[in-house]
Amino acid sequence: MVFTVDGKMVRLICIMLLSLLLQGCARPSVHEPVTLTLLEEWSNKTFSEARQQELQQFTRETGIRVSLLPSPDSARQRLVLWRELLGTGASGPDVYGIDVIWPGMLAEYFVDLKPYFANEVSLQFPAMAAAYTVDSKLMAIAYRADIGLLYYRTDLLRRYGYRDPPRTWDELEIMAARIQAGERAKGKKQFWGFVWQGAADEGLTCDALEWQAAEGGGRIIEENQAISVNNPQAIRAWQRAAHWVGSISPPGVVGYREWDSLNVWVAGDAAFMRHWPSASLDSQAGGSTIRNKFDIALLPGGKAGQVGTLGGWGLAVSRFSAHPREALELVRYLSRRDVQMKRSRELSQPPTLPELYDIPEVLEPNPRFDLLRQAFQTGMVSRPSDVTGKKYQDVTDAYIQAVHSVLTGKKSASESTAALEDELVHITGFKKGPPLGKSAH
Numbered sequence: 001m002v003f004t005v006d007g008k009m010v011r012l013i014c015i016m017l018l019s020l021l022l023q024g025c026a027r028p029s030v031h032e033p034v035t036l037t038l039l040e041e042w043s044n045k046t047f048s049e050a051r052q053q054e055l056q057q058f059t060r061e062t063g064i065r066v067s068l069l070p071s072p073d074s075a076r077q078r079l080v081l082w083r084e085l086l087g088t089g090a091s092g093p094d095v096y097g098i099d100v101i102w103p104g105m106l107a108e109y110f111v112d113l114k115p116y117f118a119n120e121v122s123l124q125f126p127a128m129a130a131a132y133t134v135d136s137k138l139m140a141i142a143y144r145a146d147i148g149l150l151y152y153r154t155d156l157l158r159r160y161g162y163r164d165p166p167r168t169w170d171e172l173e174i175m176a177a178r179i180q181a182g183e184r185a186k187g188k189k190q191f192w193g194f195v196w197q198g199a200a201d202e203g204l205t206c207d208a209l210e211w212q213a214a215e216g217g218g219r220i221i222e223e224n225q226a227i228s229v230n231n232p233q234a235i236r237a238w239q240r241a242a243h244w245v246g247s248i249s250p251p252g253v254v255g256y257r258e259w260d261s262l263n264v265w266v267a268g269d270a271a272f273m274r275h276w277p278s279a280s281l282d283s284q285a286g287g288s289t290i291r292n293k294f295d296i297a298l299l300p301g302g303k304a305g306q307v308g309t310l311g312g313w314g315l316a317v318s319r320f321s322a323h324p325r326e327a328l329e330l331v332r333y334l335s336r337r338d339v340q341m342k343r344s345r346e347l348s349q350p351p352t353l354p355e356l357y358d359i360p361e362v363l364e365p366n367p368r369f370d371l372l373r374q375a376f377q378t379g380m381v382s383r384p385s386d387v388t389g390k391k392y393q394d395v396t397d398a399y400i401q402a403v404h405s406v407l408t409g410k411k412s413a414s415e416s417t418a419a420l421e422d423e424l425v426h427i428t429g430f431k432k433g434p435p436l437g438k439s440a441h
């Protein structure tokens with residue numbers, strides 16, 4: 001692998017070296033406790049500190065120590081690192097946190113958890129369990145649930161005469177434009193109607209899939225392996241989003257990642273934001289200018305309904321681990337009912353177990369969880385990582401570039417979807433076909 005020498009890449013190399021050095025250390029004697037290594041996403045300081053507390057409790061309960069390794073900032077860099085470490089066949093890390101779209105790409109490296117977690121899986125949201133299953137083998141246990149949501153300013157909606165958040169993308173456009181014009185007339189020249197993630201990375205796949213699926217434009221590649229992206233509904237959805245850029249959304253939104261949109265939102269400079277459930281923690285933090293002035297809703301929809309892209313992370317056990325039994329114990333602990341309950345209370349992190357959404361102890365500090373349960377049960381679209389397996393990265397890269405070329409005005413939506421369709425045929429070998437299910441109407 002060849003990296004450019006910048007701070008992030010140096011950090012990435014250091015992480016890899018650290019992991020390999022840990023594997024090279026002498027194994028503990030029979031009198032010393034086992035130490036596992038855990039490599040997962042570090043979303044922010046609050047979450048990483050909470051994870052350390054969970055791991056300390058695990059050690060108190062089991063005597064098994066856990067070393068939590070840092071990870072790169074971007075999902076793409078994480079996948080590169082995960083692949084590199086697993087490809088060496090080294091005995092550590094023992095447990096990996098994996099994105100919901102990675103199982104098909106990394107399945108050969110992980111233990112099938114189905115024989116060990118059959119009961120636990122039956123208690124999870126079915127779509128989440130399915131997302132981590134490859135060829136009937138369970139590659140990971142879901143422990144963090146995510147889905148795209150709409151954040152909106154309750155104070156501004158009241159000020160401009162709106163009782164409810166928008167239910168369709170057309171309504172959002174109208175409301176965002178009106179609120180934006182009103183706020184700018186009061187002197188807030190940098191105020192925008194709607195912020196989202198338009199940079200050329202995986203976040204754009206999530207956003208754009210929501211736009212097109214809501215209109216009946218399918219999920220890029222269907223469950224029957226039909227490449228469906230080149231259809232009138234998807235084209236219209238992309239065209240509409242391109243119109244947002246520079247009108248109700250900043251011109252720079254085509255470079256926005258999650259943190260960029262969140263920073264604009266928390267500063268009080270947007271009426272609406274598309275984001276994940278974790279954004280509520282920052283929105284309600286002590287220094288937030290919008291504290292107690294916002295709420296969440298399902299994303300606006302179209303003729304096929306309201307949908308959010310399924311996200312989240314699961315825990316997988318490396319098949320090269322020198323301590324598989326202890327690694328399974330760690331996965332069981334981190335996905336356990338009581339641990340998820342505490343995580344939900346303290347971090348507002350949505351549980352993966354539907355039953356927890358009925359418990360007052362979970363709902364009282366998280367009144368919006370009723371909405372999340374609805375989203376996880378009926379308002380969800382999955383990226384086509386299940387049908388594309390190891391080729392998903394090439395598929396999503398092609399999709400990202402196609403959508404981004406429309407948002408930046410380099411290509412028309414019809415031109416871009418047609419070219420993308422041909423490229424996806426070349427990448428996957430699948431045939432062209434129409435969207436399925438709701439999307440066919």
